[in-house]
Amino acid sequence: MTAPETLYLHVWTGDAQQARDLVQKHRPGATIVELSHRHLRAGGWRGQLRSLRALRGQALIVFFKSLNEAPQLQLVLWSGLIHRCRETIVADSSGVFRAYHRADWLWLLPRTVASALADVALLLFFLLLLPVWKRMARPVQFKRGSSGLAVAYLFPYPLARDIAGGSISHIRGVLGGIAANAATCKIFSGAPLPIPGFLVQEIPSPRRLFLFWETMMLSYSIHFARSVRRMLGGLRPGMVYQRHGRFTIAGALLAQWMRLPFVLEYNGSELWMAQYWDPTRFCAWLRLCEEAMLASATMIVVVSEPMRNELVERGVAVEKILVNPNAVDPDHFHPGCGGKKLREFLGISAQEIVIGFVGTFAYWHGIPLLEKAIRELLKDSELPLRFLLVGSGILHQEMRESLQNFEKEGKVLFPGMVPHDQVRAYLDAAEILVSPHVPMPDGRPFFGSPTKLFEYMAMGKAIVASNMDQLAQVLRHQHTALLVEPGNVAELVSAIRLLAQDPALRCRLGCQARETAIMRHTWRQNVAKLLGDAQWSAAA
DSSP states (O other): OOOTTEEEEEEOSSOHHHHHHHHHHHSTTOEEEEOOHHHHHHTHHHHHHHHHHTOEEEEEEEEESOGGGOTTHHHHHHGGGTSEEEEEEEEETTSOEEEEOGGGHHHHHHHHHHHHHHHHHHHHHHHHHHHHHHHHOOOOOOOSSOSSOOEEEEEOOTTOOSOOHHHHHHHHHHHHHHHHTTOOEEEEESSOOOOTTSOEEEOOOOOOOOSOHHHHHHHHHHHHHHHHHHHHTTOOOSEEEEEOOTTOOHHHHHHHHHTOOEEEEOOSOHHHHHHHTSOOSOHHHHHHHHHHHHHHOSEEEESSHHHHHHHHHTTOOGGGEEEOOOOBOTTTSOSSSSHHHHHHHHTOOTTSEEEEEESOOSGGGTHHHHHHHHHHHHTTOOSOEEEEEEOOOTTHHHHHHHTHHHHHTTSEEEEESOOHHHHHHHHHTOSEEEEOOOOOTTSOOOOOOOHHHHHHHHTTOEEEEEOSHHHHHHSOBTTTBEEEOTTOHHHHHHHHHHHHHOHHHHHHHHHHHHHHHHHHOBHHHHHHHHHHHTTOOTTO
16 A cells, blocks of 8 residues: 555646755655546546545645646636545645645635536537537628738637747747738737747636636637737728637637638647547547638638538538648748757767757657657767757656756756757757657547748758658658658668768758748748738738
8 A cells, every 4th residue: 555655746847846945845765656638638538536535645746837827726626526635735845835625625615616517518518509600600801902900819728838949939930920021910828928029918817617628718719819809990901811720719709790801720630639549538529619610710720631521511611711821931940040059069079979859748749759759869879969959748757757867967958848948059059850750549640830840941951751752742762861761760861871970961951941941831931821821912
């Protein structure tokens, strides 16, 4: 049986090491057992209940970056009904360490009941509204000319407090492309957006009783759309533009209320993601939200042909779908932009060969595959290799624990999530950059268009990528990259080893990759296509 002094630590958001240090400070000498965020999410709500029921010890500790922005905090406090620990503790990066016992449920009960009733009412309202909305949606067509504002850019996601990786690259890229094409734009966001040079009008979520983050997002869609409509005043934008996400219909609401064209940036089905990679509750509502957004859109921008084909199979008219792969700003991502200084800071010598990865530590990015390749390359290797793995995600902690011996030796570095402006220096510090994406779990074509792929190209570095779908359309084997069979560890290892041994090949591939990125894959070109298809011009 587990000892009573055992503490179970679940890092929901924030830094894992900071969480461990805080627990040790408040409970010195206790045994800390860390719970995998990936396993808890992958198991669905039934698996989560089983996992919680199996916990026996002194306390379950749930750590957040900030308790003020913690989703589902009430559910966390009521988890004491399920787990078998004496305490439920919530903590955050500011140093809060708050313990709850069973007696505390008495004063928690009234608020929880009110929250549950509000959630039920909201779910019923949207269950009735969304099917009607889908049938009655009438997308507004584009018109030439404008009233002084070309684009109202929406980011209605109040819980997205740490936007990084491909998401922020895409957001910055689209906004930079709009500016480069001399189109006027106003930005409305539910969270701070790290995009220097742009004025962002933030719309915070009103404090409301809720148990689930999904119901909060549904409620926030209405609040966000009403707020943007008020902020626009008499302005009538040429288009409303929104990035698709879970449990939001804000863009569709605003466009229908104001009778404006609606452009939906669709990077993949959230319903499909929930089914295969990132489970969620209330899938029926998720499906209804997604269908309402698709039905309301004047134009749907997708990043790949497989994504267009998927929408056509779902009944979306092909003429309102624009295939527009991701891109890069080659003036921001270029060789010699801080890599040398960063190598000195990290203690990497000029003779060492750095293999870099930037992105989300998730299944589709090939993280388990990359982990095996690293083990193989560093095992009795005579080459002076160092791995620089930048980013975070659901598999980050597990990969770090698996490679901890190599990390102690300094052969693998995990900087974590870095600000977007610093990403280019990490790319510049590497000689080889890898993108080992793997096939989709249901056998469908790979539908993604990784922003990091185009950033790799613009950096003028040698690239190793999976030979699949759009990756193979953007890159040419032996011309701009080395392409390897998806999921094949041996081929990935061989390609990295070959490039590590051949500086001339690295130079040739990198130079040709940057030339291709500048010629075909800039954000200015990307957005010009969007504005052109929407019948916009810089002079309009």
